[in-house]
Structures are given as structure tokens and as C-alpha cells.
Amino acid sequence: MTAVSLTVGRLARRFGLSRSTLLYYDRIGLLRPSSRSAANYRRYTAEDAARLAQVCRFRSAGVPLADIARIAGGRPGDGDEVAAVLERRLEELNGELERLRAQQDVIVRLLKRRAPGRGRRRGLDKAQWVALLRAAGLDDDGMRTWHREFERLSPGAHQVFLESLRLPPREVRRIRAWARRPGPPPAP
Amino acid sequence: MTAVSLTVGRLARRFGLSRSTLLYYDRIGLLRPSSRSAANYRRYTAEDAARLAQVCRFRSAGVPLADIARIAGGRPGDGDEVAAVLERRLEELNGELERLRAQQDVIVRLLKRRAPGRGRRRGLDKAQWVALLRAAGLDDDGMRTWHREFERLSPGAHQVFLESLRLPPREVRRIRAWARRPGPPPAP
DNA sequence: AGTACTATGACGTAGCGTAATCGTAA
DNA sequence: GTTACGATTACGCTACGTCATAGTAC
Numbered sequence: 001m002t003a004v005s006l007t008v009g010r011l012a013r014r015f016g017l018s019r020s021t022l023l024y025y026d027r028i029g030l031l032r033p034s035s036r037s038a039a040n041y042r043r044y045t046a047e048d049a050a051r052l053a054q055v056c057r058f059r060s061a062g063v064p065l066a067d068i069a070r071i072a073g074g075r076p077g078d079g080d081e082v083a084a085v086l087e088r089r090l091e092e093l094n095g096e097l098e099r100l101r102a103q104q105d106v107i108v109r110l111l112k113r114r115a116p117g118r119g120r121r122r123g124l125d126k127a128q129w130v131a132l133l134r135a136a137g138l139d140d141d142g143m144r145t146w147h148r149e150f151e152r153l154s155p156g157a158h159q160v161f162l163e164s165l166r167l168p169p170r171e172v173r174r175i176r177a178w179a180r181r182p183g184p185p186p187a188p
Numbered sequence: 189m190t191a192v193s194l195t196v197g198r199l200a201r202r203f204g205l206s207r208s209t210l211l212y213y214d215r216i217g218l219l220r221p222s223s224r225s226a227a228n229y230r231r232y233t234a235e236d237a238a239r240l241a242q243v244c245r246f247r248s249a250g251v252p253l254a255d256i257a258r259i260a261g262g263r264p265g266d267g268d269e270v271a272a273v274l275e276r277r278l279e280e281l282n283g284e285l286e287r288l289r290a291q292q293d294v295i296v297r298l299l300k301r302r303a304p305g306r307g308r309r310r311g312l313d314k315a316q317w318v319a320l321l322r323a324a325g326l327d328d329d330g331m332r333t334w335h336r337e338f339e340r341l342s343p344g345a346h347q348v349f350l351e352s353l354r355l356p357p358r359e360v361r362r363i364r365a366w367a368r369r370p371g372p373p374p375a376p
Numbered sequence: 377a378g379t380a381c382t383a384t385g386a387c388g389t390a391g392c393g394t395a396a397t398c399g400t401a402a
Numbered sequence: 403g404t405t406a407c408g409a410t411t412a413c414g415c416t417a418c419g420t421c422a423t424a425g426t427a428c
Contacts, residue, residue, distance in 0.1 A: 009407065023410090024392055039400055041408055061294040065391075083302055090295050097288050104281050106249040107274050114271055150352060161349065164338065197381065207382095212418055227426055229382055253417070 005035075005043040015052055030069045031055060063089050126165045147179035193223075193231040203240055218257045219243060251277050293357040314353045332367070339367035 012019045025031040026042065031052055033042035044052075051073045058068045063085060071082045150158045158179070162172040200207045213219040214230065219240055221230035232240075239261045246256045251273060259270045338346040346367070350360045 007408070018393080019408095020393060021391080028391095037408095039408075041400085057294070057298070060291070061298065062288070062291040079302060083299065086295050086299055090292065090299075093288055093292050093295070097285065097292075100250070100281055100285050100288070103248070103250040104278065104285075106245070107278050107281070110245070110249065111271065111274055111278075114267060150348075195382075206419080208419060209417080211383095216417090225382095227382075229426080 004046050006049065008033075008042050008044070011044045011049060011052065014049070015056055017056075025052075025055070025065075028065065028069070030065055030072075061086065061089060062093065126167055144179070147175060150179070192234055194237065196230050196232075199232045199237060199240065202237070203244060205244075213240075213243070213253075216253065216257070218253055218260075249274065249277060250281065289357075314355055335363060335367035339364060 006014070008019050008022050011017075012022050022031065022042075026033065031048065034045045034048055035043045037043055054072045055068055058072060059065070067085045067089075071078065071085050147158070150161065158176060162175055167175070194202070196207050196210050199205075200210050210219065210230075214221065219236065222233045222236055223231045225231055242260045243256055246260060247253070255273045255277075259266065259273050335346070338349070346364065350363060355363070
């Protein structure tokens with residue numbers, strides 16, 4: 001076991017990060033080098049690199065550095081906290097995705113208002129969809145199940161999808177309300 | 189025409205904003221009150237309020253304040269710049285959405301590694317969908333046309349739709365790339 | 377006279393990037 | 403001796419939120 005030790009620049013390049021990122025991680029205590037050289041250079045060991053790998057994994061999931069600091073490299077007993085943090089981030093992501101999709105909707109509407117009647121687009125409309133699904137044997141219950149799933153999974157996308165069928169806003173609202181209404185999903 | 193004029197707090201409440209937001213907009217020059225009272229209070233006129241309404245519309249689309257400052261309330265001749273900003277934001281949104289979905293993938297994989305084989309969900313899967321559509325007479329060209337339209341019209345909804353079929357992320361990406369690839373849509 | 381407003385200013389947020397000015401290694 | 407690294411410090415970014423302190427309206 002030779003004492004492999006890396007300087008900041010090397011470690012940064014190895015992980016595709018910038019030097020200042022590692023300096024920052026050092027400052028906030030997320031990743032401190034195990035030791036310093038005689039000239040006060042940071043020396044990162046293989047263990048440091050392993051920890052950094054973990055950090056990068058979580059960071060690529062968008063977990064805030066403060067949370068990563070708590071869950072990375074801790075004792076192996078705290079798997080629950082890791083899962084909790086990940087699930088929390090997952091919920092947050094759903095919220096962010098919905099907000100961004102709402103922004104998409106706003107932009108599309110604004111652009112439509114400025115360039116009216118410009119698009120002559122193909123695409124299936126509601127009648128075609130329904131015809132397709134009915135011909136394929138999907139009944140009312142099946143369609144309601146699909147709308148419920150879509151609405152539960154991602155209300156914003158459901159909205160966009162319905163609009164893509166060129167339904168009037170009232171109809172869109174009606175369908176979404178219908179999909180949200182409680183009631184037992186049809187038994188198979 | 190009575191000289192209607194609002195103070196910061198009133199204007200803020202009227203638009204569902206916070207007072208400090210308006211103070212900030214004043215500081216950066218985005219929305220300056222037309223005048224001040226004798227006691228140096230900000231006095232917002234109806235025109236100011238109209239400008240704020242525009243600002244809010246663009247902000248709800250996620251347009252950065254610096255861009256809003258350039259395009260809001262300008263002479264009506266610069267409709268092109270408005271459209272350009274909105275389209276740029278639209279592209280940015282697609283990028284952000286993709287990043288967030290990638291983060292979702294990472295989290296799902298991390299969680300799966302920790303708690304394997306736990307979920308069992310209902311809903312139509314890809315095979316069922318394809319069977320449905322084929323039985324209804326939709327051929328390969330028709331399906332590609334549909335994916336292309338869906339992708340062009342609303343990438344977010346397309347993504348969510350594909351995910352609702354429980355496709356693995358790679359497959360989702362493959363299909364979306366395929367839908368984005370140029371090429372003549374099949375002639376009818 | 378009390379309280380609900382208003383003013384300005386400074387500082388904080390997340391996650392680094394970008395100098396500026398040094399010392400060190402090969 | 404050059405230049406490619408290293409060190410530290412400080413300031414910048416977005417779009418505000420949060421005090422702190424002081425004046426004003428009702």
C-alpha cells in the first residue's frame with residue numbers, strides 16, 4: 001500500500017470537477033483532505049477520493065451539500081437517513097418539475113397570443129384518440145383508470161396532454177376534476 | 189381621473205407579492221414608482237401597476253428579471269425581442285427539465301439499490317399500449333408521427349407519458365431522441 | 377398615544393466562478 | 403528561469419427575506 005495522495009487539481013480532474021469546487025468543499029467541511037504537505041498543500045488519500053465519489057453520486061441527484069455532509073461516509077447503520085433524504089429530494093423534484101412545466105405552459109400561451117392562428121398542426125384530437133382506444137377495446141373504466149393515473153402521477157403533464165388534444169379549457173378542467181374524483185378504481 | 193396612487197404595501201398585496209420584492213424591483217430599476225410623497229413614500233400609479241402586471245406575467249414564465257427589464261413596457265415595436273426571449277426561456281426550460289429528470293433517475297436507482305423489488309404498480313405498460321394501437325390499425329409510421337407531434341408540442345408531457353408506461357430511463361431517452369430526429373414525416 | 381405603516385441599509389441564502397496576490401514544484 | 407501548479411482572501415452571481423433603526427399616517 002503505497003501512500004497514494006493527490007493534490008487538489010489532480011483530484012478535481014479525476015472527478016471532472018473544478019479546483020474551486022474542492023476548495024469550497026474543504027471550506028464548508030464537506031471534504032477535508034486527510035493531511036497537508038510540508039508546503040501546506042492539500043493531500044487527498046484514496047479514502048478521501050472514495051468519499052468524494054459518494055458526494056458526487058448524491059450531488060448528481062441534486063441533494064444539497066448540507067444533507068450530503070450528514071449522510072455521506074457516516075457509519076453504515078444510518079441507511080434510513082439516507083433513504084429519507086433521497087425521498088425528500090424526490091418529492092422536491094416533483095414539485096420543481098411541476099413548476100417548470102407550468103412555466104412552459106405560460107410561455108406557450110404567451111407565444112400563442114403573439115402569433116395567433118399561425119400554427120396549423122397535425123396531431124390526434126380527442127375524437128381520434130377515443131376512436132383509437134375504443135376500437136382497441138378500451139372501455140370507459142379503462143380510460144378513467146388511465147386518466148386517474150396520469151393525474152396522480154403528474155397533474156401538470158396531464159393538463160398539457162389534454163391541451164395537446166386541442167380541448168377547450170372547460171373540457172380540460174372537467175376531465176381533470178373527473179380524474180381526481182374519489183371512487184374505487186374499477187376491479188379487473 | 190382621480191390620481192390613484194398606491195403605496196408599496198398596497199401594491200404588493202394587490203399582486204400577491206411581498207413588500208421587499210417591490211423594494212428590490214425599485215433598487216434594480218425594474219419598477220420605479222412614478223413619484224414620491226412629501227414624506228418620501230413611494231407612489232405607484234395605475235401605469236406602474238400595469239407594468240407590474242406585465243412583469244408578473246413574464247416572471248411566472250421564469251424569465252430572468254434582467255430580460256424582463258429589457259422587454260417589458262418597451263415600445264410596442266419590439267415584439268420580436270419578446271418572442272426571442274420567450275423562446276430562449278423555453279429552450280432553457282427543456283434543459284432544466286431534462287436535468288431534473290436525470291436527477292430523478294439517479295435517485296430512483298439509488299433507492300432501488302437500497303430496497304430492491306418493492307414496488308408493484310398497476311397501469312398500462314408499453315406492450316399493452318403498442319398492442320392497443322396496433323390492433324387499432326396504427327402502423328410504425330403512425331406511431332412515429334404521434335411521438336414526433338407529442339415531443340414537439342410538449343416534451344414534458346411526452347416524458348411523463350412514457351414514464352407512465354414504466355419504461356426504463358434509457359428507453360425513454362431513446363424514444364424521445366428518435367422522436368426529435370429530423371426527417372420527413374410520412375406522407376399520408 | 378398606539379400601531380400599522382413607511383424609509384434606508386446591511387447582511388444572508390447555494391454553490392460555486394473569478395480574479396488578485398502570493399509561494400512552490402519540476 | 404519559466405510556467406504550471408499550489409495557497410488564501412475577497413467579491414460576484416439570483417431574487418429576494420430578514421432584521422435593525424428611524425420616521426410617518428391615522
